[in-house]
């Protein structure tokens with residue numbers, strides 16, 4: 001018996017701890033103190049991540065007739081990034097604290113004037129969180145009390161530092177020191193990592209680690225069209241690493257400096273109904289997230305307001321996920337017109353047009369771009385799957401069970417094989433035989449250490465959907481074994497053929 005899905009208050013802490021304890025995610029270079037914004041994926045993490053990638057590739061590329069895949073280099077010609085606008089404009093607003101040397105993203109650093117009886121008597125600041133307004137209000141009250149100011153304190157009106165007036169900057173306290181006077185006005189900080197190509201390290205050899213995979217699809221557009229037997233509408237997809245020198249990497253793997261993207265550029269006729277196509281892709285992406293087990297209740301859509309879009313953009317909708325630290329962007333689906341191909345045509349002097357047989361027209365196609373981060377899906381999956389419950393065993397004892405309710409599609413281990421006893425050769429022999437057979441098709445795990453209940457718990461904690469136990473009935477009677485299901489913890493007898501049929505159906 002178990003209590004219903006219980007999510008602990010400190011879900012992020014629980015996930016970071018489980019990720020470390022069970023080998024999903026480690027801080028990078030940990031023995032040297034770690035490197036902020038970089039992570040390593042351990043033995044189970046690498047399987048889960050691979051399963052997410054593989055599911056996306058199968059559904060996005062292999063199971064569609066209108067999408068092809070490519071893999072482009074991480075370092076590309078620097079002119080790519082000039083043409084795309086990244087050299088000029090791939091920036092975040094940065095604020096420095098001159099005393100503490102801390103750096104903040106200006107749009108994540110909030111402040112408010114402290115207004116008493118209609119007069120501004122000072123300023124307070126707080127970093128963006130779920131409780132920014134409450135924190136600023138509490139800080140304003142403290143400020144008033146400390147300064148011994150009498151009168152009516154107005155409710156705070158928070159703004160972020162990008163909205164600060166020049167004369168306000170010197171009056172806003174640094175979150176690091178609590179004192180005003182050390183913050184700089186916001187300035188644009190380019191997030192691309194620079195490197196040098198070749199033996200000379202000078203301005204002529206500067207290049208960049210790509211900040212997105214998308215440009216690979218644009219610069220290879222002609223190569224794919226000329227060789228790939230594609231016709232409009234069609235997509236080019238790619239999975240690969242991207243790098244952004246984020247000012248404030250945070251929330252574990254949600255915002256890191258090295259991450260992996262899965263992007264697709266879907267090229268459409270210049271006269272096509274882009275809005276319909278955009279809506280179809282938003283729904284496709286949403287359905288795909290449901291297919292890997294994310295609950296509908298955690299997903300929502302956010303349409304970027306028209307006035308905040310880039311001039312060439314027709315519309316961007318983000319699929320948002322309710323993470324423990326707030327509702328945040330998971331997957332962006334942008335209608336980008338023909339801006340990117342147009343820019344590369346201009347900069348390279350090579351036309352990027354396509355001749356469309358159906359309309360007998362030559363033009364630069366328009367594009368819909370669904371772009372998602374593997375690491376953000378990975379984190380969303382863990383957040384949605386993690387539960388702690390109290391379970392009561394046959395003898396009435398209550399114990400805590402931690403369980404990852406991962407979809408069988410992406411679970412790192414699909415099935416664990418457990419001989420009831422490890423010192424009975426017949427049990428072990430049959431268990432290893434089944435394990436070897438399973439291993440040819442599925443990620444299976446063999447465990448003969450400890451009491452059977454403990455072994456189930458170990459598998460629950462890493463999200464293994466099924467355990468099969470080889471017992472005396474297996475070897476002495478009809479060959480069936482116990483199939484124990486992770487979520488319900490129910491057990492039933494099952495034969496080998498039925499087991500393989502079930503796995504075949506559930507893991508797609």
Ligand code: ATP
Pocket residue numbers: 212244246253254255256257259260261329330331332371372373374375376
């Ligand atoms: P954000 O506003 O959160 O910085 P973005 O709008 O800049 O994200 P895009 O440039 O649209 O992100 O990138 C596409 C996807 O790549 C995002 O939806 C996200 O899933 C992922 N992504 C972007 N930046 C990061 C990062 N620093 N760490 C992990 N994933 C990222």
